[in-house]
Amino acid sequence: MSQPHPSAGTTVVTADRVSLGYHKEKEPLPVLVDVSLSAKKDELVAVTGPSGCGKSTLLRIIAGLVRPSSGKVMILDTEVTGPRADVSMVFQNFVLLPWRTALENVLFGLSSRSEFTEEQKMEKAKGALDVAGLSGFEDVYPGELSGGMKQRVGVARALATEPRVMLLDEPFSSLDDLTAERLRKETYTLLINPQSPVQSVILVSHNVEEIIELADRVVVLSGRPAHVVGEVDVTMPRPRNKKSEEFFHWVDKVYTLLS
Amino acid sequence: MILALGLSILFALVIGIWAARSTRAESVILPLLDIFQSIPVLGFFPFVIAAVYGAFPDFVGANLAVIILIFTSMSWNIAFGVYEAVKAIPQDYFDLLDVAKAGTWQRVRSLYIPASMSRVAYNTQISWSVGLFFLVASEIISLGTKNIPIQYGIGVAVEQFTGPPFEYSNYVLLVAGIIAAVILWRYLFLREFALWSERFKMMEEPRETHKDPIMRAYSWVSSRSVSKLFLLTQGRGVTRFTSAITRFGRGLKVALAIFVALFLGLILVAAASSGTLHPEALPSLGSLAATESGVLVALAFSFVRVWYVVAICIGVGLPMGVVISLNFKLYDTVSPLLEVISSIPAPILLPLVVLIPVIGHSPEAVAGIVIFLSVYWYIVFNVMAGVRTIPGDLKDLPHAFGVSRRVAWRDVYIPSALTALVTGAITAVGGAWNALIIAEYFQPNPARGALTQVGIGIGKTITLATDSGNLETLFLAVVSMTVLIVAFNLTVWRRLYHRVTKRYAYNH
Amino acid sequence: MMPGNVRAGQVISLVEIAGSIRGKVDVPKLADELGADIAVLLPILDTAEMLGLVRTEKGDVLLTDLGLKFQKTTRNKVRMLRDRVATIEPFRTALELASRKKAITAQEVADSLAEIGLKWHYKPDLNEALVRTLLIHWAIYADLLGYDGKSGEFRKAQSRP
Numbered sequence: 016m017s018q019p020h021p022s023a024g025t026t027v028v029t030a031d032r033v034s035l036g037y038h039k040e041k042e043p044l045p046v047l048v049d050v051s052l053s054a055k056k057d058e059l060v061a062v063t064g065p066s067g068c069g070k071s072t073l074l075r076i077i078a079g080l081v082r083p084s085s086g087k088v089m090i091l092d093t094e095v096t097g098p099r100a101d102v103s104m105v106f107q108n109f110v111l112l113p114w115r116t117a118l119e120n121v122l123f124g125l126s127s128r129s130e131f132t133e134e135q136k137m138e139k140a141k142g143a144l145d146v147a148g149l150s151g152f153e154d155v156y157p158g159e160l161s162g163g164m165k166q167r168v169g170v171a172r173a174l175a176t177e178p179r180v181m182l183l184d185e186p187f188s189s190l191d192d193l194t195a196e197r198l199r200k201e202t203y204t205l206l207i208n209p210q211s212p213v214q215s216v217i218l219v220s221h222n223v224e225e226i227i228e229l230a231d232r233v234v235v236l237s238g239r240p241a242h243v244v245g246e247v248d249v250t251m252p253r254p255r256n257k258k259s260e261e262f263f264h265w266v267d268k269v270y271t272l273l274s
Numbered sequence: 275m276i277l278a279l280g281l282s283i284l285f286a287l288v289i290g291i292w293a294a295r296s297t298r299a300e301s302v303i304l305p306l307l308d309i310f311q312s313i314p315v316l317g318f319f320p321f322v323i324a325a326v327y328g329a330f331p332d333f334v335g336a337n338l339a340v341i342i343l344i345f346t347s348m349s350w351n352i353a354f355g356v357y358e359a360v361k362a363i364p365q366d367y368f369d370l371l372d373v374a375k376a377g378t379w380q381r382v383r384s385l386y387i388p389a390s391m392s393r394v395a396y397n398t399q400i401s402w403s404v405g406l407f408f409l410v411a412s413e414i415i416s417l418g419t420k421n422i423p424i425q426y427g428i429g430v431a432v433e434q435f436t437g438p439p440f441e442y443s444n445y446v447l448l449v450a451g452i453i454a455a456v457i458l459w460r461y462l463f464l465r466e467f468a469l470w471s472e473r474f475k476m477m478e479e480p481r482e483t484h485k486d487p488i489m490r491a492y493s494w495v496s497s498r499s500v501s502k503l504f505l506l507t508q509g510r511g512v513t514r515f516t517s518a519i520t521r522f523g524r525g526l527k528v529a530l531a532i533f534v535a536l537f538l539g540l541i542l543v544a545a546a547s548s549g550t551l552h553p554e555a556l557p558s559l560g561s562l563a564a565t566e567s568g569v570l571v572a573l574a575f576s577f578v579r580v581w582y583v584v585a586i587c588i589g590v591g592l593p594m595g596v597v598i599s600l601n602f603k604l605y606d607t608v609s610p611l612l613e614v615i616s617s618i619p620a621p622i623l624l625p626l627v628v629l630i631p632v633i634g635h636s637p638e639a640v641a642g643i644v645i646f647l648s649v650y651w652y653i654v655f656n657v658m659a660g661v662r663t664i665p666g667d668l669k670d671l672p673h674a675f676g677v678s679r680r681v682a683w684r685d686v687y688i689p690s691a692l693t694a695l696v697t698g699a700i701t702a703v704g705g706a707w708n709a710l711i712i713a714e715y716f717q718p719n720p721a722r723g724a725l726t727q728v729g730i731g732i733g734k735t736i737t738l739a740t741d742s743g744n745l746e747t748l749f750l751a752v753v754s755m756t757v758l759i760v761a762f763n764l765t766v767w768r769r770l771y772h773r774v775t776k777r778y779a780y781n782h
Numbered sequence: 783m784m785p786g787n788v789r790a791g792q793v794i795s796l797v798e799i800a801g802s803i804r805g806k807v808d809v810p811k812l813a814d815e816l817g818a819d820i821a822v823l824l825p826i827l828d829t830a831e832m833l834g835l836v837r838t839e840k841g842d843v844l845l846t847d848l849g850l851k852f853q854k855t856t857r858n859k860v861r862m863l864r865d866r867v868a869t870i871e872p873f874r875t876a877l878e879l880a881s882r883k884k885a886i887t888a889q890e891v892a893d894s895l896a897e898i899g900l901k902w903h904y905k906p907d908l909n910e911a912l913v914r915t916l917l918i919h920w921a922i923y924a925d926l927l928g929y930d931g932k933s934g935e936f937r938k939a940q941s942r943p
Contacts, residue, residue, distance in 0.1 A: 075670070078674060080670055080673055080674060098673050098674060098675075098676045099676070100676060103674075103675075104674045106667045106671075107667070108665060108667060110665070110667045110668050110670075110671050112671075112685060112686065112689065113777065113778065114689045114777050114778050115685065116931050116932070123675065123677065123681070123685055124675045126675070126678070126681050126685075127675060127676040127677045127678060127681075148858075151922040151923070151925065151928065151929075151939070152918075152922055152929075154928075154929065154930045154931050154932065155918060155922075155929055155931045156931040158777075159914070159915075159918055159931060160918075161789055161791070163791055172675075176675070192817045193791065193792060193795045193816065193817070194791055196795070197791060197794065197795060
């Protein structure tokens with residue numbers, strides 16, 4: 016798919032003073048207040064905060080799944096008003112259809128794309144499984160895959176749609192440490208590279224080390240209702256050694272904002 | 275009724291704990307529970323009456339018979355719950371008691387009973403509805419047979435109010451009274467019981483999706499009791515059961531399959547002949563049904579009746595359940611309403627159904643509606659519970675990838691409801707066989723004749739045989755019906771269930 | 783005979799960590815680095831040794847030449863071990879069966895292994911499940927077998943480039 020590729024430094028995603036509130040028994044119940052963030056081309060922006068602070072909800076607002084009460088989300092120069100084809104998502108609990116094979120699960124993500132023929136979809140789905148490290152596993156059902164492999168299918172499904180913006184909702188938190196570690200590295204190189212269609216990644220996570228390993232910028236949410244309590248530009252060069260002094264320094268910086 | 279409930283719980287605790295703690299007992303009790311659960315209780319009722327009434331030929335005997343019937347209708351379900359609960363206790367607790375050198379009674383009191391409590395509470399709520407249905411049905415039947423004096427009871431009231439002269443005011447009063455009683459009982463007692471039992475929960479209970487205890491009960495049953503039993507094929511009770519059956523002989527299975535196949539053939543023949551023979555031939559078939567040789571023909575008719583009604587239930591209930599559960603607001607308003615409607619025992623509504631213009635004059639339609647009203651809820655509630663247990667992210671999935679409505683239904687909603695739907699359908703078919711006995715030949719008072727009756731059907735055969743004291747035919751009818759149901763369960767349902775849970779159970 | 787509960791990913795992680803610590807590393811240290819229990823580590827270590835990726839000497843773990851090559855490969859690591867994996871059970875028997883018959887099931891493999899006394903679990907259904915998991919997780923990665931989840935059948939792989 017040919018997308019207008021913005022040059023480096025262009026802002027791809029902007030959330031502008033996004034607020035969300037529910038009404039509970041006539042009482043307004045604010046969840047998010049005036050949250051702003053932006054992600055430039057080739058940037059991975061992480062959103063963190065205490066559990067239940069609404070960071071996943073923010074991600075769903077960016078995805079167009081939830082409408083904000085006020086404020087707006089822009090992708091390049093169009094406003095997000097609902098789910099869109101150039102945004103894709105990877106879920107915490109994989110959310111694969113157990114009654115569909117790995118390949119069929121990836122095809123499900125492509126099913127609304129009428130601009131592609133069936134053969135093209137098939138080719139894209141197989142290609143996505145291959146880059147996610149699952150070639151040969153096309154006809155295997157999710158129930159027969161390990162957690163890490165399931166999430167690879169989840170990544171392949173999101174990637175097959177060739178999204179401009181990739182949203183990751185705690186994608187490694189239901190995996191064991193070893194698997195998460197490997198998948199983290201692979202996912203980053205898979206998403207942010209010159210061949211990738213993905214221009215910006217927004218990661219929601221409560222794992223501060225994971226964030227420092229991956230993010231270019233961290234947005235810290237806190238409080239009830241949640242608001243931005245700080246932003247950290249992680250300027251540490253890659254690859255980042257998790258055992259280094261410098262790494263701990265960045266981790267510390269985020270923890271200070273959280274507490 | 276409460277007495278029967280108490281008995282059921284006691285029975286369930288004993289049997290459930292026993293089955294869960296002893297491998298040998300497990301291999302006997304589980305299949306038995308399974309079979310008992312699928313037997314149409316009402317069919318056996320005349321025998322129970324005869325036996326009990328023979329022993330205590332008065333008011334006590336009649337009431338005892340009713341209690342036994344209700345007990346029979348309620349206890350299996352609770353026993354399954356107890357079994358499951360005790361099975362799910364983590365090994366550590368047993369080790370703890372071993373270390374403490376606890377005796378059997380102490381174990382039962384300090385571990386097994388508390389651990390089972392929350393499930394007993396959930397299952398009790400379902401059993402209650404079932405029991406209520408049988409209460410009405412049994413009190414009517416026992417009256418129909420020999421005018422046995424039960425004196426007080428809902429069923430008796432129904433009988434008095436619905437026989438001609440039919441009085442609206444009395445009837446409306448009665449139905450309103452029942453609804454009020456149902457609501458009161460549910461919210462004052464069952465709900466409290468359920469809330470109270472929350473304390474006994476072990477930690478690894480699934481996240482609750484809704485605060486409503488009734489829904490949870492349904493969701494519990496659909497997601498656990500049966501499905502888990504089958505899912506536990508790896509080495510636990512059912513494996514033993516299934517492997518016992520396989521060992522018991524593939525021959526038996528083949529025989530059962532042949533039986534079901536033959537039967538389906540018979541149904542086709544019966545359906546074809548009824549179509550070609552026309553109405554004037556039906557009475558002769560009808561009278562044939564009252565004889566021994568006619569039993570199978572009657573069974574075939576009833577089989578078709580059961581299935582078309584269940585098919586309609588699925589056709590209506592599946593989309594309805596999915597739509598309601600996907601919409602939180604709709605769910606919150608509609609589900610309490612459905613709950614109340616569903617707890618009205620269908621036989622009470624029969625006199626009302628008869629009054630519907632046109633349809634009311636067709637016994638076939640009346641029977642269909644009564645069966646529908648008796649079993650529709652199993653389907654709807656199971657589907658609702660099934661859809662509600664699917665994770666929120668899965669509901670987001672079709673939107674996140676912008677797939678069309680058609681694909682979302684085909685790939686997400688219907689498959690996620692499928693396990694629950696099959697569970698619901700199994701229960702519904704079981705319920706439908708019971709409902710037949712009332713629906714095919716409804717006769718509140720023998721002196722006044724039948725209020726409605728279909729041309730031919732096993733339920734009618736059973737009722738007529740009961741009335742005329744034709745025990746031979748009655749026995750033949752009940753046994754052939756039971757054999758058919760059990761055979762069908764072992765072949766068709768089991769296989770279907772296995773397939774569905776293997777692929778369609780959602781556990782990431 | 784390959785341990786039933788070890789996944790390819792675990793072996794990859796082990797080799798990576800053993801390789802990142804230059805020279806020898808003892809087992810407790812390795813367990814610590816992996817963030818795994820010794821009880822979890824040992825079968826992974828066994829598997830890695832069986833595949834010729836590591837050597838243990840007096841409680842120290844060393845990468846072999848193959849292990850070093852394995853560590854440096856970036857994609858389809860297990861593919862490298864194709865010939866090795868093919869000699870280990872249950873893959874050996876599975877391949878043998880698959881060359882005689884077109885399609886085989888995990889049950890057939892488990893049954894014929896049970897005949898020569900190789901079992902991963904004493905319960906037949908769990909044993910079959912473990913064999914299936916092993917076949918899926920190793921033989922597909924190693925490009926030895928293909929698997930169709932719909933029929934539950936394995937076939938000899940049409941070698942991928």
